Amino acid sequence: MTGKNVTLRLLDKADREILKLPRPVKGAIYDFQHKFKTNPDSAGLRLKRLQGHDKLHSARVNDEYRALLLRLADDDWLIVSVKHRKDVYTHLDRLTYSVNRVTGGIEYVDLQVVQEEVLAPAAPRPAAPAEPAEPAARQPLFANWSEQQLTDLGVAPSLVPVVAALTTEDQLLGLVEYAPQLTGEVLLALYDGKEYDDVLEQVTAPVAAPDPVDPEDFRAAVERPATIVTTTDDALREALEGEDFGRWKVFLHPTQAKLVTRDYSGPARVGGGPGTGKTIVALHRVKHLVERLPAGRTKPVLLTTYNKNLAADLRSRLLALGGETLLSRVEISHVDQLALRTVREAEPGNRKRIVDEAQAVREWRSLLDELGEDGWDAEFLHDEWTQVILGQAVTSRTDYFRARRAGRGRTVSRAERAEIWQLAERFTQRLDRIGVQTWDQIAERAAQLEAARARRIQDIDRRREEAGGLENVHVADGSGGWLRYRYRHIVVDEAQDLRPAHWKMLRAMTTPDRNDLFLVGDTHQRIYKNQVTLGSLGINIRGRSSKLSLSYRTTRQILRSALNVLGEEKYDDLDGSAETLAGYRSVLSGAVPDLHRLADWADEREAIAALIESWGEVPHEQIAIAVPTNDMAREVAYTLREHGIMALEIGPDGPLGDSGVHIGTMFRFKGLEYQRMIIAGVTDGLVPRAGVQQRRTTDPARHRTEMQRARSLLFVAATRARDSLDVFWHGEPSPFLKELIKVRPPVAA
Ligand SMILES: Nc1ncnc2c1ncn2[C@@H]1O[C@H](COP(=O)(O)OP(=O)(O)OP(=O)(O)O)[C@@H](O)[C@H]1O
Numbered sequence: 001m002t003g004k005n006v007t008l009r010l011l012d013k014a015d016r017e018i019l020k021l022p023r024p025v026k027g028a029i030y031d032f033q034h035k036f037k038t039n040p041d042s043a044g045l046r047l048k049r050l051q052g053h054d055k056l057h058s059a060r061v062n063d064e065y066r067a068l069l070l071r072l073a074d075d076d077w078l079i080v081s082v083k084h085r086k087d088v089y090t091h092l093d094r095l096t097y098s099v100n101r102v103t104g105g106i107e108y109v110d111l112q113v114v115q116e117e118v119l120a121p122a123a124p125r126p127a128a129p130a131e132p133a134e135p136a137a138r139q140p141l142f143a144n145w146s147e148q149q150l151t152d153l154g155v156a157p158s159l160v161p162v163v164a165a166l167t168t169e170d171q172l173l174g175l176v177e178y179a180p181q182l183t184g185e186v187l188l189a190l191y192d193g194k195e196y197d198d199v200l201e202q203v204t205a206p207v208a209a210p211d212p213v214d215p216e217d218f219r220a221a222v223e224r225p226a227t228i229v230t231t232t233d234d235a236l237r238e239a240l241e242g243e244d245f246g247r248w249k250v251f252l253h254p255t256q257a258k259l260v261t262r263d264y265s266g267p268a269r270v271g272g273g274p275g276t277g278k279t280i281v282a283l284h285r286v287k288h289l290v291e292r293l294p295a296g297r298t299k300p301v302l303l304t305t306y307n308k309n310l311a312a313d314l315r316s317r318l319l320a321l322g323g324e325t326l327l328s329r330v331e332i333s334h335v336d337q338l339a340l341r342t343v344r345e346a347e348p349g350n351r352k353r354i355v356d357e358a359q360a361v362r363e364w365r366s367l368l369d370e371l372g373e374d375g376w377d378a379e380f381l382h383d384e385w386t387q388v389i390l391g392q393a394v395t396s397r398t399d400y401f402r403a404r405r406a407g408r409g410r411t412v413s414r415a416e417r418a419e420i421w422q423l424a425e426r427f428t429q430r431l432d433r434i435g436v437q438t439w440d441q442i443a444e445r446a447a448q449l450e451a452a453r454a455r456r457i458q459d460i461d462r463r464r465e466e467a468g469g470l471e472n473v474h475v476a477d478g479s480g481g482w483l484r485y486r487y488r489h490i491v492v493d494e495a496q497d498l499r500p501a502h503w504k505m506l507r508a509m510t511t512p513d514r515n516d517l518f519l520v521g522d523t524h525q526r527i528y529k530n531q532v533t534l535g536s537l538g539i540n541i542r543g544r545s546s547k548l549s550l551s552y553r554t555t556r557q558i559l560r561s562a563l564n565v566l567g568e569e570k571y572d573d574l575d576g577s578a579e580t581l582a583g584y585r586s587v588l589s590g591a592v593p594d595l596h597r598l599a600d601w602a603d604e605r606e607a608i609a610a611l612i613e614s615w616g617e618v619p620h621e622q623i624a625i626a627v628p629t630n631d632m633a634r635e636v637a638y639t640l641r642e643h644g645i646m647a648l649e650i651g652p653d654g655p656l657g658d659s660g661v662h663i664g665t666m667f668r669f670k671g672l673e674y675q676r677m678i679i680a681g682v683t684d685g686l687v688p689r690a691g692v693q694q695r696r697t698t699d700p701a702r703h704r705t706e707m708q709r710a711r712s713l714l715f716v717a718a719t720r721a722r723d724s725l726d727v728f729w730h731g732e733p734s735p736f737l738k739e740l741i742k743v744r745p746p747v748a749a
Contacts, residue, residue, distance in 0.1 A: 032059070206549075255550070307652070393447070493671075542575070591723075618676060684732035
């Protein structure tokens with residue numbers, strides 16, 4: 001009976017339909033797929049071709065429900081829908097499927113459902129008493145574009161007449177729900193005011209098939225990334241499992257899928273706005289790389305990110321994606337931990353305490369006080385030391401005189417450099433004396449150690465080549481194993497915030513070969529000072545850079561407000577060239593963010609508590625409040641507790657507890673997401689900090705970079721929101737809100 005090798009896949013829109021079905025039906029679908037794979041022709045399944053269709057079949061799921069399947073080849077089937085029996089046979093001519101000529105993907109559309117769910121609700125309203133000011137008949141939304149233009153953009157041809165009939169936003173949003181992915185993206189982009197050519201370039205071109213499409217070849221079509229389907233049994237089971245299964249594990253967007261599976265001739269980078277699935281792509285990429293490894297027990301793949309909390313999150317998501325088998329081949333560490341391990345391995349005696357940036361700046365201040373130096377600013381010196389001296393591995397005064405200080409703001413004279421050098425020497429001596437080290441020092445030391453190790457490996461390789469490829473030239477490393485690169489592949493998340501030394505370390509840790517480094521990150525979200533040019537650090541991503549642009553997290557309304565916060569700033573692509581968020585979009589819709597102006601900070605806190613109380617059932621862990629300072633975080637938490645609302649502060653390593661509203665400074669929200677996001681204290685002088693504004697005249701270059709970082713910080717906080725965003729301030733609003741307030745006046749206090 002089981003001799004057959006049947007492939008059964010599930011189209012992504014069918015899965016959405018299934019998720020809405022009653023639980024017992026889902027169970028029946030699970031049994032069905034099992035039986036179907038064993039033998040599609042078994043009598044109980046009643047598999048039959050539907051009248052008038054050559055590929056579309058129906059099969060029995062239970063007494064009431066039928067699966068509709070496309071037969072792609074003899075034993076290759078694709079579930080396109082699961083419907084109640086009574087809805088299947090009455091409108092057979094309204095079920096359409098085809099291969100999209102632009103993307104080459106398989107698309108299925110049930111025109112009857114579209115008619116009933118999208119167009120019919122807006123049918124003539126019951127006659128109301130005549131109102132004098134009855135608006136004129138509504139204009140079709142897409143009257144400006146011809147049929148040909150729409151199909152050229154990739155709109156499903158069977159939907160073109162429906163598109164022509166749309167007159168309201170509600171109808172459009174309804175259609176997006178039922179339409180194939182690209183149709184929805186194109187229509188929303190046009191509706192949101194994008195130019196035709198921009199939609200063609202930003203929305204359509206990235207998913208267009210590279211080769212000519214044969215619309216009859218469904219087998220070829222199902223293999224294209226544009227056909228969003230489950231591919232494996234596990235994925236299919238997962239998709240049927242329940243309400244909250246991770247769709248991200250199963251259905252990748254065509255642009256995501258391409259990046260995951262591409263073969264790169266060297267280091268590659270993926271950019272893209274917040275919520276576009278960069279982390280998801282990184283996780284799938286890791287899985288893809290592991291699946292191509294020869295069997296073994298080692299961990300040749302490194303997955304790394306900015307901090308401990310994010311690394312823990314990557315671990316749990318990777319586990320969800322591929323289980324222990326996948327985890328067993330992957331090392332997951334955050335970059336600082338990796339650097340520390342490298343240093344401790346080489347210098348086992350080094351047990352110096354590690355201080356963070358704020359403590360280091362305090363040490364600078366103490367040093368300046370003790371020396372009676374009041375001409376220097378501690379923060380400036382700290383940045384100069386980390387970014388120029390440590391950042392470029394400057395080891396002598398002469399080298400420092402020659403060092404490039406690009407992006408450092410004000411110029412320093414030769415005499416000043418001499419002074420800085422001397423102060424930096426005293427500073428490192430001071431750190432040594434009190435037995436502490438900074439993360440910058442650790443990263444730099446790790447980079448040096450790893451670079452030395454890589455040179456030794458290259459040296460061995462050379463000697464081996466000279467010896468005619470003999471394998472008997474070996475050198476042992478410190479741990480007794482033979483010296484080799486630590487990792488075959490490295491995947492980096494949050495790439496925009498790594499220090500130059502981290503990059504040098506990572507470069508030296510991995511075999512320079514195809515698919516060696518894969519970086520994802522968004523420079524618009526850079527909130528620390530580590531601007532880099534990867535090419536100058538030995539990581540050449542030229543020609544291997546791509547971008548994701550569809551947000552899976554944030555609604556169109558939130559996304560628009562968040563972009564507003566970035567203003568006219570310019571951003572880089574991690575490699576010295578410019579990068580923009582052109583094409584950044586969402587197909588999710590929701591409420592426009594609310595702005596709240598209050599008289600003072602105490603009123604703000606009360607208003608926040610009242611707002612959260614008004615949300616009733618929303619789980620508190622799904623609500624977050626981002627504020628400018630730690631003190632403000634504590635104060636908001638206090639007020640919430642006074643109102644009986646549990647509050648949880650987020651520390652450097654993540655939330656400090658299990659339940660309650662998450663509260664933290666904006667920095668803490670990197671990489672996280674919440675159903676409802678509140679940003680409070682967005683007041684002039686706090687966002688950005690007053691000190692930043694004061695530099696406008698004293699150090700304009702530094703003022704510019706700090707303003708940009710401050711904008712990015714607010715941008716990161718705003719784009720954590722899934723469904724709703726509320727922004728609060730007291731007194732004068734932050735200058736970053738100026739444009740937003742013009743289009744969206746604040747809610748009255
Ligand atoms: N193909 C997909 N299907 C379903 N959900 C997805 C998909 N891709 C991403 N998501 C969801 O979108 C959200 C954002 O994804 P992710 O965190 O990977 O984005 P990101 O680009 O790394 O964001 P950020 O830059 O803000 O950190 C997550 O909830 C993720 O599960």
